[in-house]
Amino acid sequence: MITHLRHVDLAVPDLARQRDFYTGAWGLKTEHTDTGVAFLAAEGSPEQYVVRLRQADDKRIDLIAFGVATVSDVDILAGRLATEGVTLVHEPRALHTPGGGYGFRFFDNEGRTIEISADVAVRAHRRIEAGEAVPVRLSHVVINSANPEATRAFYEKHLGFRLSDILMHPRMGEMMWFLRVNEWHHSMAIARGPHPALHHVSFEMRGLDEYMRGTGRLLRAGVEKIWGPGRHLAGNNTFSYFLDPHGNTMEYTTELELVDEDTWHPHLYDFSDPEVSDQWGTANAMNEFVARKSFNDPDKGLFVAPPV
Structure with missing residues (x-):
């Protein structure tokens, strides 16, 4: 639903x-x-x-x-x-x-x-113009899970999420599951991590030019870049990851893949292959530094509902 x-x-x-x-x-x-x-x-x-x-x-x-x-x-x-x-x-x-x-x-x-x-009221919004490097929409959220198999099963069983692709590593096994609720390749992904936490939040830009302009603006402003710019294989989307002031990873992306529900079959991608992480080969290597930053701090809000 x-x-x-x-x-x-x-x-x-x-x-x-x-x-x-x-x-x-x-x-x-x-x-x-x-x-x-x-x-x-x-x-x-x-x-x-x-x-x-x-x-x-x-x-x-x-x-x-x-x-x-x-x-x-x-x-x-x-x-x-x-x-x-x-x-x-x-x-x-x-x-x-x-x-x-x-x-x-x-x-x-x-x-x-x-x-x-x-039944939430629609906000007055506008078309983003060519060259305008601001987010068009929220693309997806990725969470870290200490028990990702159970977390995946929860979202599939109770909420009807559907599997698009899986990332795996020869030594570590399956590491990330991309889940969709509509034709976008993923609205949520679940990553294997040491503790439940936010992995990253992603924002869709208008196109490649706007994505690169936004990436450049953040670099010029001295915002810490974690990974990118590049293009993933799973989802076929671009990526530039930055840290917000509290250490949460945020992503600019564009061109996230649209899947055909009638014909799509999930892939199992080995992310030890550099082209799985970045088809372009322009991003810094996925390494322990990037992984540690993505683990984030343990979430202190588990089983405690926010007051608002």
Whole structure:
């Protein structure tokens, strides 16, 4: 029933610094604010916001939000999850975040708070022009999991996610699973990691020129680059990874693959092959430095619902 990814919400100790980064160098727009909370929109997206930032003592993932088509789908999915033993944070109800709507929240198998919603008002948005290097929309979110096989099974069984591709390594086995809810190659991916945490959040740019312009702007601003620019094989999308002020990895991407649901068969890619990580060969090598940065800090929000 899930149609798309809506927004990713982060709690951080220094809200002002985090907001300045996302609305300055990164190119999002402050659409709504409240006490200790900022709702940031992508100029080309109809979603009310794609990132929510909240002032908090601890850095954490507050929430990952997905949309469904109708309020009836919200009720059906909430009832199904409750019957299957999934812990609901709250039952379906009117939402009081920007755009309103109707939704519910629950904990996934590792304790992340997930929101499902429908009937959220569409934001006035615009077409991004040629050469304009700002995010068009939220592309996907990748999470680290200490038990990725169980996490994959949770999202496939309870939420209907479908497998697109898998990354593996000859010594380490399967390492990342790309999951989709629509024709985009992935809206979520699950990476094997030492602890549950955010791996990265990705933002779609208008095209290759805008993607490179945005990458260059961040480099000139002195933002720490982790990996890229390059083009992955799984998903066929470009990538440039940077660290935000609190050590979360953020990605600029474009040209994420669209799959044909009727003919697609998942691939098993060996990422020890350099062309799997980067078809172009332009990015710095995937190594222990990149991996450590992507592990992030252990998430302190597991099984603790955010107050907003």
